[in-house]
Amino acid sequence: MQLAEPYRTLLGHLRHEIGHWYEPTGFPEIVDTWLPLTYALNAVNRSMGKADLYPFYLAPAVLGKLRFVHDAVTGPGG
16 A cells, blocks of 8 residues: 555654654653664664665754753653
């Protein structure tokens, strides 16, 4: 079945499902878990000659925006 969603991959689905269970586990812990997961899944895909599942770089400015949203949802220090 084609969903016409180029980033609706296994990783995209995982990211979506994590949102259902999201709790204020602390922003650094979320980033420290997410980044190694994306690197590992990209490495698996590359080893099979496929494109990255998560072809994005989270620049410091992007992390700052994500931190802002995290704090808005959970409160500062959440």
